[in-house]
Amino acid sequence: MPSAPLPVALSGRLAVPIDIERLRASVRFDVASRVADVSARLEFRLDGPSGHPVFDLRQTIGTAVLDGSAVPPDALGYCDMGAGEEARMRVVDVSCSDGPPHLLELGYHLEAPDATGAPGVGWSPGGVSWDLLMSDLEPGRYLEMWFPANLCHDTLSIELDIEVTGTDRPHVLLANGALEEHRDGARWTVRYPSHYTSLSPLLVLVPADEVEVRRTEAVAGGEHLGLTVAALAGPGTDLDAAVADTAAWLAYFSARYGRFPADDYLAVLWGEPRGMEYDAATTTSAPALEHEVFHTWFGRGVKPACASDGWIDEAMASWATASRRAPAGRFQAEPLGLDEEPSVLCPAHPWSRRTPREAYTAGSRLLSGVAHMAGGAAQLRSSLAAWYGAHGGGAGSTEDLARHLGEWCGQDLGPWWDRYVYGRDGAAP
Ligand SMILES: [Zn+2]
Structure with a gap:
């Protein structure tokens, strides 16, 4: 089951994960002035005891109101939760009670997000181009790039109002949610399904003559x-x-x-x-x-239970499809002992939030070994179908997968997981 990491004591404050129920935001792109204004409303409850709510937003906050009271943006500062500076979160410097829902209202200009490799908004004469352009590979590269959000275990309903002003040039908005066009080529509402998480929504806005x-x-x-x-x-x-x-x-x-x-x-x-x-x-x-x-089946059909489980779907995709990152080709089934180089595919820290690049290479090598143990590539493909049957529409964890594949192989995969998933060297004789 997907779950939030545990609360963290940070210099006298208890930083508590939140359960976001709803995000409503409007974004107004004024092409004439090349400014994008956001107004966002986040409804949440505390996912644990009373304490200081934790969320993320990789934009510079202009104004903030919590439960009807203005708070200075400094009171929503970044904190290292122990998983490193890149995986930092914002911790609200106001203690909140569990129980009733809370409302955080934020205002800010949309700029290039403060996360590795994140692009900004693209302005052109009379036009704007914007892509949520998420990534598993770096922390802070899901919805939190652009809007206040949680880590990727949490489902929420998302409603975005998008408006393009200051130009006559029509635009096109593409999204994997229910789309309503209020003014042709200039204003839309997107409502995403309530089972979505921070890694679910696609949104691309471009001038109509460029697509x-x-x-x-x-x-x-x-x-x-x-x-x-x-x-x-x-x-x-x-x-x-x-x-x-x-x-x-x-x-x-x-x-x-x-x-x-x-x-x-x-x-x-x-x-x-x-x-x-x-x-x-x-x-x-x-x-x-x-x-x-x-990935519609593996990664976004069965989602990672937490960010550290993100290796699973890249390993599966590299093993089962033609991939430039796995040049050996699809459906390999080669013996794998406990004497190859160890690899960390599932970072141990509960607040870690990146997929190691080894997921593609060491991950597909591991599945190649599992395919051999299971009796061949066809058996591993059937075990993936059973994994999707068991977890589709929900999430799967690294431990769940060891159990699931172990049953298909008729043996305990613990030693392989220790060495090739958790990077523990001690498993070799
Ligand atoms: Zn992939």
């Missing part, structure tokens, strides 16, 4: 679903081929691993060699489509 959008249908597992494929990649992108490839991967993964978990799929194609998965959606380059569509 080509194809809306069609696909059939996956005998069911019809809406398919939207958009290309921002420029004249080199073959949109028809991308639609065909996306539909084919949706059909294949449905047949092999289980029912597609939504009513629609959204793929936004870029020219750059990068990809990111969201719930039933991706922003990706064409060569990474297979990997990113796979």
